[in-house]
Amino acid sequence: MTPRIKALLDFTFDRRQDALRHDADWSRLLSRFVAEGTGDMARASAGLREMLRAEGESPAFLDGERIAFTRTVRQIPELHTESEMEARRAAGTAFGEKGVVFNITADFAPTIRDGLGARLEELGARLVKARAEGDREGVEFCENAMLSAEAVLELVEKYRAAAEKRGLAEIAETLSRVPRFGARTLHEALQSLRILHFAMWCEGEYHCGLGRLDQTLLPYYEADLSSGRLDDDGALELIEEFFIACNRDSDLYIGVQQGDNGQSVMLGGVTPDGAPAFNALSRLCLKACGELKLVDPKINLRVGRDTPREIYRLGTELTAKGLGFPQYANDDVVIPALERWGYAPEDARNYTVAACWEFIIPGCGMDIDNIDAVSFPGSLDAALRGLVRDGRPPKGDAASQDARPPLTYEGVESAFLAEVQRRADALVAKYRHVEILPGPFVSILSDGCIGRARDISAGAKYNNFGIHGTGIPVAVDSLAAVRELVFEKKAVSLAGLVGLLDTDFAGRPDILAAAKAAPKMGNADPRVDEIAKRAIDFWGHAFDGRRNDRGGIFRPGTGSAMYYVWHAREIPASPDGRLSGHPFPANWAPSLDVPVKGPVSVIRSFTEPDLGLVCNGGPLTIEIHDSAFAMADGVDKVADLVRFFVMRGGHQLQINAIDRATLKDAQEHPERHRHLIVRVWGWSGYFVELDREFQDQIIRRVELAAS
């Protein structure tokens, strides 16, 4: 790392940028919108214009930086009042989260290449056509998109002028070129990307990934190398500066927890034509992350059966730094899964992750891939209670008791699956019609919006909705326990067991111990893994034939997002011996406190089901004690573990290299562990910045980490 980069890193890590910021009060703007009855589209572009105007009042430059743009205004304008949104919800409109475009990946590459000026020209021509056709909606879109793009270019001009005034000749020169015109160099490309991404946040979009950075930037890097403008050290320095910039404003970005901001980068994999895509820039991006050790951007690495072991090794060297990434995605599973869901082959091969781990296609996916979640333990709890309630014959009615077939384990499992289906269908009904608030600027960065003269919120090539499956392993382990305790050992009746769930097994430590001792996922035990296989087969088809109003499908996944904490509060203890108040595992991972044989068996269990059916995303998370990497060949062994996961047909994997004692110490002495990074549910964050609830969950899941 060069001294210049180190200085920028220290500046950012110490949050000195906060001194450059001021608060903004946008309430007058919002009141004006309400009073004037301003439409959604006009609000979006007016909000962005006002925000960028405010940003333009005091352009900020950091000592030594070459890639400019730092947020100076803390708040972005709210475009709707709570009561306006409530009224629309009450009138039957469903929204995804805040309602705006979020959790997608724009396609930055064409605009970096052609320049925002080219998009403005296209919009201008399209506006003429829309006017001629009397297409009012098209006119509204083109006008507002143009206003948005012009506002971005105005801010750039203010930065340029300010840079010139301060004698920052190189920045002024770069900003006179990009983003209005196409980038020619890696430096210009990164500056252009920085501005486009910055503007997206200012428009109100959030959790928007950076996409396949090693593909986007490759032409500029190659041009620089062949012209002799740049060598690898120079390229690394630029990438590092860009990565640091991703951490500069991230505390202003909205998330459930600090660090949950969706700034994901995808590396490697294959090109849309199917050729190997891992390149020299992929390598430099991994190296930059390893040197900087920051939480952003979150690195994802696409691999497959034919990926050279060296690439697994490069990824694992980053894991060894304790960043909780790269997160791996398996092309062998994900690409066919996306094709099966109707994605064109060239799009499927171009997948990235939206924010955490939801697979999405840059530029043409307006998927809402985390619209809601089905709680699997909640489904089981409801199913068991239903069986106990309905299975109890009316008093003195011996005849009906005889008529009822005895309840079997198979009966319990089908009741559970029926409840999962019922909840899935309820979500389909709830989200059949979803409105998305317009984002004319992000639409410029999306395929086909200008051609259609329609905002991306009106739909893109893909308009699918993703549904998480929370706590699947808890439900599966619970079913195994029900089978063993109620039907095989007959240690307790089903009604008795359900009663014990409400009291945390009070008075029956024997039943609790037996529940805990029942087979658990993570030990390559077929008695429980076969249940998981059936559950995933069912879940993978739970939305077959269902469509939303946008023509999209519903994609089931194994992710939990933050629901592993929220859904766990909705049920008392569970039959697997989990007590009330205890969280579920995050995503697709062994239940907490389950003694597992080790990571090989965990991978074996968790790759037994057909994960291609549930490719909305949702990684297996494995904790490895950080001492593993102290061994000379520790990196090779962990890399081989990742490769084993891929060979077994796993879809997505994240690895935490961690030491429980360090985490405990960090809870007690946060000031000593400001740099400690952990993987949370699909992103890496600073441990000391997490709420206690999330900290405790991580400590519990690392208790049994392989060492």
Added chain:
Amino acid sequence: MTGRIFEIREFTLHDGPGIRTTVFLKGCPLRCPWCHNPEGLSSEIQTMTRADGSTAVCGEDWESGALADELLRNADIMAQSGGGVTFSGGEPLAQATFLCEVADILRAAGVSCAIETSGHADAPDYRAAISRMDFVYQDIKHHDPGEFRRICGGDLALVLDNYAWLRSSGVPFAVRVPCIPGVNDSPADRAALLRLVGPGVTVEFLPYHPGGESKRRMLGGRQGPM
């Protein structure tokens, strides 16, 4: 035949190349005070009592075929990573016939085998087992016969005879020396030990970690009969 083990641990990182499973055989002829696995010393099945009062049985009997089958469940990843199975203990050579039976099945299935041994075994047992191994971690704990007997209760000549055979056997090996403060960690001790080991040999000096203490407490301080 049946053998007695006290643990099968997967993804062991210190027991050889690639991804490995280590199987710990119960029973040891030595009583090194620093032992990390005191529950492996006695050949009897024992009960360990945890600090919270709960108990765990330590020791389990396995048929050689069943144990091999269990270990072979991970044969795929072992092959992919150039790993295999490592026999440890206890002293695995204390059950040499059982060990040979398991190793034969594993090797027939193409699984690489390694062993961690004190070398404190009868020569026929030692040679039979070692000749079935792809790699050997040979412990040499002390250079002085008197000290070795006083501290560990063993016969150094037996170890050194076996070691001499190992050097001539062509089986790849490394010598491991646990460095115990005040026992064998002086420069003079090291120099003497290296002379004993001979030239051209990989020697790993392993730092001492007081890892066995909690387990010793769980065994109630008793290590049980040999």
